[in-house]
Amino acid sequence: MKRTFFLAFTLVWGLLLSMGAMAQGEAFGPVRSAIRSSSSHDLAQFFAPTVELSFDGDKQSYSATQAEFVMKDFFAKHSPASFDFIHYGGSNEGTPYAVGKYTGKDGAYRMFVKMKQVGGGLKIATIDFTKE
Template sequence: MKRNLLHALAIIWLVLLSATVHAQGEGFTPVRNAIRGGSSKELAQYFGSTVELSFDGDKQSYSATQAEFVMKDFFAKNSPAGFDFVHYGGSTEGTPYAVGKYVSKSGAYRMFVKMKSAQGNLVIDTIDFTKE
């Protein structure tokens, strides 16, 4: 009896855990699609009023409009050959983030995207590219 109860609790815990991970990933789906398509215009729809962009440690804050142009330039020089998020997580404060792998003809990048809540919506706060 105890063993069956433990198995049932373990199954319930795994179902809840997978639902949480799936829910975290859903918020990043349109962001993933924009990055896969190399569309700075589509990606900019999810920018906050300011966005921190980092390329190999060179960090700068931009307005949403400026960040769109910076990403347009990046995609032009490094058009996507493949992209996917490989890990989703959240800080203790509930700030969601995702880690992905961006592949272009000129090389591969580890990509970190952090979201934040603004006026009840999740928006992109930070994008960090690190060449592998």
Template sequence: MKRLLTRALTVFCLSMMTIVAQAQGEAFSAVRAAIRSGSSKAVAQYFGGTVELSFDGDKQSYSATQAEFVLKDFFAKNGPASFELVHQGASTSGGVQYAVGKFGAKSGNYRVFIKMKPAAGGALQIDTMDFTHE
């Protein structure tokens, strides 16, 4: 009986880990597609109430609406050619998830760091985006 309970618990834990990993992948997949297309509006759908944007170390916090316009201006000046995620991960506590990617623009390449936090309803929202020119 104890052996059966242990197996059931193991299967349950593995299935929960799969669901969390899949949810993480889906959130970053949509953000990746939005950045690749240069759509600030599509990226803004994943913004939290306030977003910290950084361009080459110049960090500022914006409301979601302001951040959309700042990102739109960035995409206008740095037309997107490509965007690929290089690494994804999550913190061990708090549900914070992050991704590092490479953004290819007509003006050069950027390393992008994205941090997403769970909102009150559990959906992931972008908290931080850092673009660093390589």
């Protein structure tokens, strides 16, 4: 009896976790497309009013408009050869994040994207690029 309960509990828990990961992955789908196409304009549609951008540890906060121009400059200098998110997660408070691998013509970067709730929807709060 205990074993059956444990197996059922494990199965239900695994399904709930996978559904949460899929939901988080779906939130990042349009972001992935914008990055793959190196479209700062499309990416900016998902920016929170203030976005923290970090390039190899140099962090700065920008308005959404300023962040769009910073990302446009980054994409121009480091156009993507490939990009994909490799891990999705969320904090205890429910803040979703994703870790990706961005390969540009000048090398590879580990990319961290964190979203937050803004006006009933998820918006990008942080983007962090770290050269590998």
